Amino acid sequence: MTEIILTCEDVERDALVERSLAGRLTGADRDAFEAHYLTCERCQTELQLGTAVRMALRSSPAALRPRAWARWAGIGGLAAATLVATVLWRAQSGVPPELLSLGAVIQAPVYLGVPLRSTSAADGGRAFDEAMRDYQAERFDDAARRLQQVVRDDANHAPAGFFLGASLLMIGDDDEAAAAFARVIALGDTPYQPEAHFYRAKALLRLGQADAALTELGAVNPRSEVIATQARALADSTSRRRAR
Amino acid sequence: MKDTSPLGPELDRLRQGVRLLALRELGDIDAADEVAQETITRVFDAIREDRLENRHALGAFARGIARHVIIDLIRARRWEAPLDNTAQDREDTQTTNDALSVLVKAEQVGRVQDALAMLAPGEREIIHLSYFEGITCQELATRLHQPAARVRKRKERALDRLRRAFFGSTGHSSSPRPTELPKASDDIPAAVRHLSR
Numbered sequence: 536m537t538e539i540i541l542t543c544e545d546v547e548r549d550a551l552v553e554r555s556l557a558g559r560l561t562g563a564d565r566d567a568f569e570a571h572y573l574t575c576e577r578c579q580t581e582l583q584l585g586t587a588v589r590m591a592l593r594s595s596p597a598a599l600r601p602r603a604w605a606r607w608a609g610i611g612g613l614a615a616a617t618l619v620a621t622v623l624w625r626a627q628s629g630v631p632p633e634l635l636s637l638g639a640v641i642q643a644p645v646y647l648g649v650p651l652r653s654t655s656a657a658d659g660g661r662a663f664d665e666a667m668r669d670y671q672a673e674r675f676d677d678a679a680r681r682l683q684q685v686v687r688d689d690a691n692h693a694p695a696g697f698f699l700g701a702s703l704l705m706i707g708d709d710d711e712a713a714a715a716f717a718r719v720i721a722l723g724d725t726p727y728q729p730e731a732h733f734y735r736a737k738a739l740l741r742l743g744q745a746d747a748a749l750t751e752l753g754a755v756n757p758r759s760e761v762i763a764t765q766a767r768a769l770a771d772s773t774s775r776r777r778a779r
Numbered sequence: 780m781k782d783t784s785p786l787g788p789e790l791d792r793l794r795q796g797v798r799l800l801a802l803r804e805l806g807d808i809d810a811a812d813e814v815a816q817e818t819i820t821r822v823f824d825a826i827r828e829d830r831l832e833n834r835h836a837l838g839a840f841a842r843g844i845a846r847h848v849i850i851d852l853i854r855a856r857r858w859e860a861p862l863d864n865t866a867q868d869r870e871d872t873q874t875t876n877d878a879l880s881v882l883v884k885a886e887q888v889g890r891v892q893d894a895l896a897m898l899a900p901g902e903r904e905i906i907h908l909s910y911f912e913g914i915t916c917q918e919l920a921t922r923l924h925q926p927a928a929r930v931r932k933r934k935e936r937a938l939d940r941l942r943r944a945f946f947g948s949t950g951h952s953s954s955p956r957p958t959e960l961p962k963a964s965d966d967i968p969a970a971v972r973h974l975s976r
Contacts, residue, residue: 540835550915556877557913570838573796573845574789582799584891584945586879589910591892632880632888636806639877676912707911 539567546571546578556585558643558705559673590635593707593741631743637772638709638740638748644701644730646670662688663695670698675705686718693719697727704738713738720754729759733766745777793837794819797845799879804849806878814852818845887945894944902937905930 546552551568554560560568572578646667666681679702685695700715716735719727736751752773755766794815801814821844825831831840895903901923908914908922916934920927 540839548915550909550913553909554913554915557911559913566839566842569800570836570842573800573838573841574792575796575838576792579792579796579799583879583882584942585910586877587883587887587891587945588895588906588941589877590880590883590888591895592907592910594888594892632883632885636877636880639806639880707907 539563539570541567541571543575543577546581552578552581552585556582556589561673589707590632593635593709594743631776634740634743634745634773634776637769637776638737638742640704640734640737643670643673643675643705644698644734646698660685663692666695667698670702673705675702678702679706679708686715690718691722693722693725693727696722697731700731700734700738704734707741709738709741713742729755729762729766733762733769736766736769740773745773749773789837790819790823793822793841796838797841799882800842800845801849802881803878805852808881810852814845814848817848821848887947890944890947891941894940898937898940902933905934906937906941909934 541551546568549564551560551564551571555565555568572582662681662685666678666685669675669678669681679699682695682699682702685692686699689695696715696719700712700719703709703712703715713735716731716738719725719731720735722728732751732755736748739745739748739751749770752766752770755763757763797818798811798815801811802808805811805814818841822831822837822841825840825844831837895906898906904923905919908919914922916931917927919925919934920930923930
Protein backbone atom coordinates (compact mmCIF):
# COMPACT_ATOMS: atom_id res chain seq x y z
CA MET A 536 0.00 0.00 0.00
CA THR A 537 1.37 3.43 -0.92
CA GLU A 538 1.38 5.90 1.94
CA ILE A 539 0.53 9.51 1.14
CA ILE A 540 3.15 11.72 2.76
CA LEU A 541 1.95 15.29 3.20
CA THR A 542 3.84 18.52 3.71
CA CYS A 543 2.68 21.53 5.67
CA GLU A 544 1.99 23.25 2.35
CA ASP A 545 -0.45 20.47 1.44
CA VAL A 546 -2.10 20.82 4.82
CA GLU A 547 -2.47 24.57 4.41
CA ARG A 548 -3.64 24.46 0.79
CA ASP A 549 -6.31 21.83 1.47
CA ALA A 550 -7.35 23.37 4.82
CA LEU A 551 -6.79 20.02 6.52
CA VAL A 552 -6.56 21.48 10.03
CA GLU A 553 -9.79 23.40 9.55
CA ARG A 554 -11.57 20.46 7.92
CA SER A 555 -10.39 18.11 10.63
CA LEU A 556 -11.66 20.38 13.40
CA ALA A 557 -14.95 20.90 11.58
CA GLY A 558 -15.37 17.12 11.42
CA ARG A 559 -15.18 17.11 7.62
CA LEU A 560 -12.07 15.06 7.11
CA THR A 561 -12.62 11.41 6.33
CA GLY A 562 -11.00 8.38 4.73
CA ALA A 563 -7.56 8.64 3.16
CA ASP A 564 -7.34 12.41 3.74
CA ARG A 565 -7.86 11.90 7.47
CA ASP A 566 -5.34 9.05 7.62
CA ALA A 567 -2.71 11.09 5.77
CA PHE A 568 -3.29 14.18 7.89
CA GLU A 569 -3.02 12.23 11.13
CA ALA A 570 0.18 10.55 9.93
CA HIS A 571 1.54 14.00 9.10
CA TYR A 572 0.72 15.82 12.30
CA LEU A 573 2.04 13.00 14.47
CA THR A 574 5.54 14.14 13.55
CA CYS A 575 4.88 17.81 12.75
CA GLU A 576 5.11 20.29 15.59
CA ARG A 577 3.74 23.12 13.49
CA CYS A 578 0.54 21.28 12.58
CA GLN A 579 0.12 20.10 16.16
CA THR A 580 0.23 23.75 17.18
CA GLU A 581 -2.19 24.71 14.41
CA LEU A 582 -4.68 22.16 15.75
CA GLN A 583 -4.51 23.79 19.16
CA LEU A 584 -4.79 27.26 17.64
CA GLY A 585 -7.81 26.10 15.63
CA THR A 586 -9.42 24.70 18.76
CA ALA A 587 -8.89 28.05 20.50
CA VAL A 588 -10.40 29.88 17.51
CA ARG A 589 -13.47 27.64 17.57
CA MET A 590 -13.85 28.16 21.31
CA ALA A 591 -13.42 31.91 20.95
CA LEU A 592 -15.93 32.12 18.12
CA ARG A 593 -18.47 30.09 20.05
CA SER A 594 -18.16 32.24 23.13
CA SER A 595 -18.11 35.51 21.18
CA PRO A 596 -21.13 37.76 20.99
CA ALA A 597 -23.17 36.80 17.94
CA ALA A 598 -22.31 40.16 16.38
CA LEU A 599 -18.83 38.73 15.78
CA ARG A 600 -20.31 35.83 13.82
CA PRO A 601 -22.18 37.68 11.10
CA ARG A 602 -23.43 34.78 9.05
CA ALA A 603 -24.32 32.64 12.00
CA TRP A 604 -27.50 34.48 12.55
CA ALA A 605 -27.96 36.46 9.39
CA ARG A 606 -28.21 33.18 7.50
CA TRP A 607 -31.07 31.84 9.57
CA ALA A 608 -32.78 35.07 10.45
CA GLY A 609 -35.97 34.13 8.61
CA ILE A 610 -36.86 31.34 10.96
CA GLY A 611 -39.79 32.96 12.70
CA GLY A 612 -41.04 34.59 15.87
CA LEU A 613 -40.24 32.02 18.52
CA ALA A 614 -36.78 31.26 17.22
CA ALA A 615 -36.03 34.93 16.74
CA ALA A 616 -37.02 35.63 20.32
CA THR A 617 -34.81 32.79 21.53
CA LEU A 618 -31.98 34.07 19.39
CA VAL A 619 -32.22 37.63 20.64
CA ALA A 620 -32.33 36.49 24.25
CA THR A 621 -29.31 34.28 23.72
CA VAL A 622 -27.38 36.98 21.92
CA LEU A 623 -28.00 39.42 24.76
CA TRP A 624 -26.90 36.85 27.29
CA ARG A 625 -23.78 35.90 25.42
CA ALA A 626 -22.81 39.49 24.85
CA GLN A 627 -22.34 39.78 28.58
CA SER A 628 -20.68 36.50 29.38
CA GLY A 629 -17.92 34.30 28.01
CA VAL A 630 -18.49 30.55 27.99
CA PRO A 631 -16.18 28.50 30.22
CA PRO A 632 -14.05 26.13 28.12
CA GLU A 633 -15.08 23.13 30.24
CA LEU A 634 -18.73 23.63 29.27
CA LEU A 635 -17.75 24.04 25.63
CA SER A 636 -15.95 20.72 25.70
CA LEU A 637 -19.00 19.00 27.23
CA GLY A 638 -21.06 20.43 24.39
CA ALA A 639 -18.80 18.90 21.75
CA VAL A 640 -20.34 16.29 19.47
CA ILE A 641 -18.04 13.58 18.14
CA GLN A 642 -20.37 12.33 15.45
CA ALA A 643 -23.56 13.70 13.99
CA PRO A 644 -26.72 11.82 15.02
CA VAL A 645 -26.96 8.84 12.71
CA TYR A 646 -29.47 8.84 9.87
CA LEU A 647 -29.85 5.36 8.46
CA GLY A 648 -31.98 6.29 5.47
CA VAL A 649 -34.74 3.91 6.53
CA PRO A 650 -37.90 4.84 8.46
CA LEU A 651 -36.72 3.35 11.75
CA ARG A 652 -38.03 6.33 13.63
CA SER A 653 -40.97 6.96 11.37
CA THR A 654 -43.73 9.37 12.23
CA SER A 655 -46.81 10.26 10.28
CA ALA A 656 -44.81 12.92 8.44
CA ALA A 657 -41.61 10.95 8.11
CA ASP A 658 -41.85 10.15 4.43
CA GLY A 659 -41.00 13.79 3.79
CA GLY A 660 -40.59 13.61 0.07
CA ARG A 661 -37.87 14.53 -2.29
CA ALA A 662 -36.63 17.68 -0.56
CA PHE A 663 -36.08 15.76 2.66
CA ASP A 664 -34.28 12.94 0.84
CA GLU A 665 -31.97 15.40 -0.88
CA ALA A 666 -31.25 17.14 2.40
CA MET A 667 -30.43 13.84 4.04
CA ARG A 668 -28.07 12.91 1.22
CA ASP A 669 -26.16 16.07 2.08
CA TYR A 670 -26.37 15.17 5.75
CA GLN A 671 -24.98 11.68 5.21
CA ALA A 672 -22.15 13.16 3.14
CA GLU A 673 -21.45 15.52 6.08
CA ARG A 674 -22.32 18.59 4.00
CA PHE A 675 -24.13 19.95 7.01
CA ASP A 676 -24.39 23.50 5.75
CA ASP A 677 -26.23 22.37 2.61
CA ALA A 678 -28.32 19.91 4.61
CA ALA A 679 -29.38 22.68 6.99
CA ARG A 680 -30.42 24.93 4.12
CA ARG A 681 -32.58 22.23 2.55
CA LEU A 682 -34.07 21.06 5.85
CA GLN A 683 -34.94 24.65 6.69
CA GLN A 684 -37.13 24.66 3.58
CA VAL A 685 -38.74 21.33 4.50
CA VAL A 686 -39.60 22.65 7.96
CA ARG A 687 -40.99 25.85 6.46
CA ASP A 688 -43.30 23.76 4.28
CA ASP A 689 -44.29 21.39 7.08
CA ALA A 690 -43.70 22.59 10.61
CA ASN A 691 -44.77 19.18 12.00
CA HIS A 692 -42.08 17.26 10.13
CA ALA A 693 -40.22 15.91 13.17
CA PRO A 694 -37.37 14.17 11.31
CA ALA A 695 -36.64 17.30 9.30
CA GLY A 696 -36.75 19.43 12.44
CA PHE A 697 -34.49 17.06 14.31
CA PHE A 698 -31.87 16.76 11.59
CA LEU A 699 -32.04 20.51 10.98
CA GLY A 700 -31.01 20.93 14.62
CA ALA A 701 -28.30 18.29 14.19
CA SER A 702 -26.93 19.97 11.05
CA LEU A 703 -26.85 23.37 12.74
CA LEU A 704 -25.08 21.82 15.70
CA MET A 705 -22.44 20.32 13.44
CA ILE A 706 -21.68 23.66 11.78
CA GLY A 707 -21.50 25.44 15.12
CA ASP A 708 -24.68 27.45 14.79
CA ASP A 709 -25.59 26.71 18.38
CA ASP A 710 -28.30 29.31 18.91
CA GLU A 711 -30.28 28.06 15.97
CA ALA A 712 -29.59 24.42 16.79
CA ALA A 713 -31.09 24.93 20.25
CA ALA A 714 -34.12 26.65 18.70
CA ALA A 715 -34.59 23.87 16.13
CA PHE A 716 -34.49 21.16 18.81
CA ALA A 717 -36.94 23.18 20.93
CA ARG A 718 -39.40 23.10 18.04
CA VAL A 719 -39.04 19.31 17.78
CA ILE A 720 -39.65 18.96 21.52
CA ALA A 721 -42.71 21.20 21.22
CA LEU A 722 -44.20 18.75 18.72
CA GLY A 723 -44.81 16.41 21.66
CA ASP A 724 -44.38 12.66 21.76
CA THR A 725 -42.36 11.81 18.65
CA PRO A 726 -39.56 9.25 18.34
CA TYR A 727 -37.16 12.19 18.09
CA GLN A 728 -38.09 13.82 21.37
CA PRO A 729 -35.54 12.17 23.72
CA GLU A 730 -32.62 12.89 21.39
CA ALA A 731 -33.89 16.41 20.79
CA HIS A 732 -33.64 17.03 24.55
CA PHE A 733 -30.14 15.53 24.63
CA TYR A 734 -28.75 17.47 21.68
CA ARG A 735 -30.47 20.67 22.77
CA ALA A 736 -28.57 20.26 26.03
CA LYS A 737 -25.34 19.99 24.00
CA ALA A 738 -26.16 23.24 22.18
CA LEU A 739 -27.00 24.97 25.46
CA LEU A 740 -23.70 23.84 26.99
CA ARG A 741 -21.87 25.40 24.07
CA LEU A 742 -23.79 28.56 24.77
CA GLY A 743 -22.71 28.42 28.41
CA GLN A 744 -26.22 27.75 29.72
CA ALA A 745 -25.46 24.92 32.13
CA ASP A 746 -28.70 25.19 34.13
CA ALA A 747 -30.88 25.08 31.04
CA ALA A 748 -28.84 22.14 29.74
CA LEU A 749 -29.42 20.23 32.98
CA THR A 750 -33.15 20.89 32.67
CA GLU A 751 -33.13 19.44 29.16
CA LEU A 752 -31.16 16.39 30.26
CA GLY A 753 -33.59 15.82 33.12
CA ALA A 754 -36.45 15.84 30.62
CA VAL A 755 -35.15 12.83 28.68
CA ASN A 756 -37.65 10.02 29.04
CA PRO A 757 -35.97 7.27 31.15
CA ARG A 758 -37.72 4.64 29.02
CA SER A 759 -35.42 5.67 26.15
CA GLU A 760 -32.71 3.58 27.72
CA VAL A 761 -29.64 4.38 25.60
CA ILE A 762 -30.16 8.09 25.32
CA ALA A 763 -31.24 8.33 28.97
CA THR A 764 -27.96 6.73 30.04
CA GLN A 765 -25.98 9.21 27.98
CA ALA A 766 -28.09 12.05 29.34
CA ARG A 767 -27.41 11.02 32.94
CA ALA A 768 -23.68 10.80 32.25
CA LEU A 769 -23.65 14.23 30.63
CA ALA A 770 -25.71 15.70 33.47
CA ASP A 771 -23.23 14.28 36.01
CA SER A 772 -20.28 15.75 34.11
CA THR A 773 -22.04 19.10 33.79
CA SER A 774 -22.87 19.25 37.49
CA ARG A 775 -19.32 18.32 38.46
CA ARG A 776 -17.65 20.87 36.19
CA ARG A 777 -20.08 23.58 37.18
CA ALA A 778 -19.25 22.95 40.82
CA ARG A 779 -15.49 23.45 40.23
CA MET B 780 20.82 14.17 30.02
CA LYS B 781 18.53 15.11 27.15
CA ASP B 782 19.30 13.28 23.97
CA THR B 783 20.56 15.41 21.09
CA SER B 784 20.62 12.78 18.38
CA PRO B 785 18.34 13.31 15.36
CA LEU B 786 15.79 10.82 16.70
CA GLY B 787 15.31 12.36 20.15
CA PRO B 788 13.44 15.52 19.08
CA GLU B 789 11.55 13.49 16.53
CA LEU B 790 10.25 11.11 19.19
CA ASP B 791 9.34 14.08 21.37
CA ARG B 792 7.23 15.49 18.54
CA LEU B 793 5.78 12.06 17.94
CA ARG B 794 4.84 11.66 21.58
CA GLN B 795 3.05 15.00 21.51
CA GLY B 796 1.34 14.11 18.23
CA VAL B 797 0.11 10.75 19.50
CA ARG B 798 -1.14 12.47 22.63
CA LEU B 799 -3.22 14.87 20.50
CA LEU B 800 -4.56 12.03 18.36
CA ALA B 801 -5.53 9.98 21.40
CA LEU B 802 -7.04 12.96 23.16
CA ARG B 803 -9.22 13.67 20.15
CA GLU B 804 -10.34 10.05 20.06
CA LEU B 805 -10.81 9.45 23.77
CA GLY B 806 -11.49 12.91 25.19
CA ASP B 807 -9.46 12.03 28.27
CA ILE B 808 -6.03 13.49 28.95
CA ASP B 809 -4.87 10.66 31.24
CA ALA B 810 -5.83 8.03 28.69
CA ALA B 811 -4.10 10.08 25.98
CA ASP B 812 -0.88 10.09 27.99
CA GLU B 813 -1.19 6.35 28.47
CA VAL B 814 -1.65 5.82 24.71
CA ALA B 815 1.30 8.09 23.92
CA GLN B 816 3.58 6.23 26.31
CA GLU B 817 2.59 2.80 25.01
CA THR B 818 2.85 3.87 21.37
CA ILE B 819 6.27 5.46 21.77
CA THR B 820 7.55 2.34 23.51
CA ARG B 821 6.35 0.15 20.65
CA VAL B 822 7.74 2.53 18.01
CA PHE B 823 11.03 2.64 19.86
CA ASP B 824 11.21 -1.16 19.90
CA ALA B 825 10.35 -1.30 16.20
CA ILE B 826 13.13 1.12 15.35
CA ARG B 827 15.59 -0.72 17.52
CA GLU B 828 14.72 -3.99 15.81
CA ASP B 829 15.02 -2.34 12.39
CA ARG B 830 11.37 -2.97 11.54
CA LEU B 831 10.80 0.57 10.25
CA GLU B 832 11.92 0.36 6.63
CA ASN B 833 11.26 3.94 5.58
CA ARG B 834 11.92 6.55 8.20
CA HIS B 835 9.93 9.10 6.19
CA ALA B 836 6.88 6.98 6.90
CA LEU B 837 7.37 7.19 10.67
CA GLY B 838 4.12 9.16 11.08
CA ALA B 839 2.03 6.59 9.23
CA PHE B 840 3.79 3.75 11.03
CA ALA B 841 3.22 5.31 14.45
CA ARG B 842 -0.37 6.18 13.57
CA GLY B 843 -1.10 2.53 12.87
CA ILE B 844 0.31 1.52 16.23
CA ALA B 845 -1.49 4.34 18.04
CA ARG B 846 -4.82 3.33 16.51
CA HIS B 847 -4.35 -0.23 17.78
CA VAL B 848 -3.42 0.99 21.24
CA ILE B 849 -6.47 3.27 21.34
CA ILE B 850 -8.78 0.45 20.29
CA ASP B 851 -7.22 -1.89 22.86
CA LEU B 852 -7.75 0.73 25.54
CA ILE B 853 -11.40 1.25 24.61
CA ARG B 854 -11.98 -2.51 24.61
CA ALA B 855 -10.27 -2.95 27.97
CA ARG B 856 -12.26 -0.14 29.53
CA ARG B 857 -15.56 -1.52 28.31
CA TRP B 858 -14.67 -4.91 29.72
CA GLU B 859 -13.30 -3.81 33.05
CA ALA B 860 -15.15 -0.65 33.98
CA PRO B 861 -18.16 -0.74 36.29
CA LEU B 862 -21.44 0.02 34.58
CA ASP B 863 -21.76 3.57 35.91
CA ASN B 864 -18.26 4.41 34.64
CA THR B 865 -18.93 2.91 31.24
CA ALA B 866 -21.72 5.37 30.66
CA GLN B 867 -19.37 8.17 31.60
CA ASP B 868 -16.70 6.85 29.26
CA ARG B 869 -19.21 6.66 26.44
CA GLU B 870 -20.05 10.28 27.01
CA ASP B 871 -16.42 11.30 27.28
CA THR B 872 -15.62 9.70 23.95
CA GLN B 873 -18.15 11.99 22.32
CA THR B 874 -15.94 15.02 22.63
CA THR B 875 -13.77 14.79 19.58
CA ASN B 876 -13.78 17.94 17.52
CA ASP B 877 -12.97 20.19 20.43
CA ALA B 878 -11.42 17.61 22.72
CA LEU B 879 -8.16 19.54 22.54
CA SER B 880 -9.85 22.35 24.47
CA VAL B 881 -8.37 20.90 27.67
CA LEU B 882 -4.94 21.89 26.33
CA VAL B 883 -5.99 25.46 25.61
CA LYS B 884 -5.83 27.98 28.41
CA ALA B 885 -8.72 30.32 29.14
CA GLU B 886 -6.46 33.36 28.69
CA GLN B 887 -5.45 32.10 25.24
CA VAL B 888 -9.10 31.87 24.26
CA GLY B 889 -9.65 35.35 25.67
CA ARG B 890 -6.78 36.80 23.64
CA VAL B 891 -7.99 35.08 20.48
CA GLN B 892 -11.47 36.42 21.15
CA ASP B 893 -10.08 39.95 21.45
CA ALA B 894 -8.14 39.48 18.22
CA LEU B 895 -11.28 38.22 16.47
CA ALA B 896 -13.08 41.37 17.51
CA MET B 897 -10.33 43.42 15.85
CA LEU B 898 -10.65 41.65 12.50
CA ALA B 899 -12.64 43.12 9.64
CA PRO B 900 -16.10 41.50 9.34
CA GLY B 901 -15.08 39.88 6.04
CA GLU B 902 -12.02 38.31 7.65
CA ARG B 903 -14.08 37.01 10.55
CA GLU B 904 -16.48 35.46 8.12
CA ILE B 905 -13.62 33.68 6.36
CA ILE B 906 -12.30 32.36 9.68
CA HIS B 907 -15.75 31.27 10.79
CA LEU B 908 -16.47 29.43 7.55
CA SER B 909 -13.03 27.84 7.58
CA TYR B 910 -13.18 26.46 11.10
CA PHE B 911 -16.86 25.56 11.35
CA GLU B 912 -17.61 24.41 7.84
CA GLY B 913 -14.10 23.24 7.02
CA ILE B 914 -13.97 24.69 3.54
CA THR B 915 -10.87 25.49 1.50
CA CYS B 916 -9.84 28.90 0.14
CA GLN B 917 -11.02 27.84 -3.30
CA GLU B 918 -14.45 26.93 -1.95
CA LEU B 919 -14.51 30.13 0.10
CA ALA B 920 -13.78 32.14 -3.03
CA THR B 921 -16.73 30.55 -4.82
CA ARG B 922 -19.00 31.05 -1.82
CA LEU B 923 -18.01 34.68 -1.31
CA HIS B 924 -17.74 35.58 -5.01
CA GLN B 925 -14.16 36.81 -4.56
CA PRO B 926 -10.90 35.87 -6.29
CA ALA B 927 -9.20 32.90 -4.60
CA ALA B 928 -5.89 34.77 -4.22
CA ARG B 929 -7.63 37.57 -2.36
CA VAL B 930 -9.43 35.18 -0.05
CA ARG B 931 -6.18 33.32 0.64
CA LYS B 932 -4.39 36.55 1.49
CA ARG B 933 -7.16 37.75 3.80
CA LYS B 934 -7.26 34.40 5.55
CA GLU B 935 -3.48 34.38 6.02
CA ARG B 936 -3.55 37.89 7.43
CA ALA B 937 -6.37 37.08 9.82
CA LEU B 938 -4.74 33.83 10.95
CA ASP B 939 -1.46 35.60 11.51
CA ARG B 940 -3.16 37.96 13.96
CA LEU B 941 -4.93 35.11 15.70
CA ARG B 942 -1.65 33.19 16.00
CA ARG B 943 0.07 36.16 17.56
CA ALA B 944 -2.79 36.53 20.02
CA PHE B 945 -2.76 32.81 20.82
CA PHE B 946 0.95 32.84 21.61
CA GLY B 947 0.80 36.11 23.50
CA SER B 948 3.80 38.36 23.68
CA THR B 949 6.30 35.62 22.96
CA GLY B 950 5.38 35.68 19.30
CA HIS B 951 5.39 32.79 16.86
CA SER B 952 6.61 32.31 13.34
CA SER B 953 3.61 32.30 11.05
CA SER B 954 5.43 31.34 7.91
CA PRO B 955 4.85 27.74 6.91
CA ARG B 956 7.83 25.50 7.15
CA PRO B 957 8.10 22.01 5.79
CA THR B 958 7.93 19.07 8.10
CA GLU B 959 11.39 18.43 9.43
CA LEU B 960 11.85 14.77 8.78
CA PRO B 961 15.29 13.36 9.26
CA LYS B 962 17.26 12.27 6.25
CA ALA B 963 16.67 8.70 5.13
CA SER B 964 20.38 8.09 5.42
CA ASP B 965 20.36 8.68 9.19
CA ASP B 966 21.61 5.68 11.04
CA ILE B 967 18.56 4.74 13.09
CA PRO B 968 20.04 1.95 15.22
CA ALA B 969 22.95 4.19 16.15
CA ALA B 970 20.57 6.99 17.06
CA VAL B 971 18.45 4.65 19.13
CA ARG B 972 21.47 3.49 21.09
CA HIS B 973 21.97 7.10 22.21
CA LEU B 974 18.36 7.72 23.08
CA SER B 975 17.68 7.92 26.77
CA ARG B 976 14.39 6.28 27.80
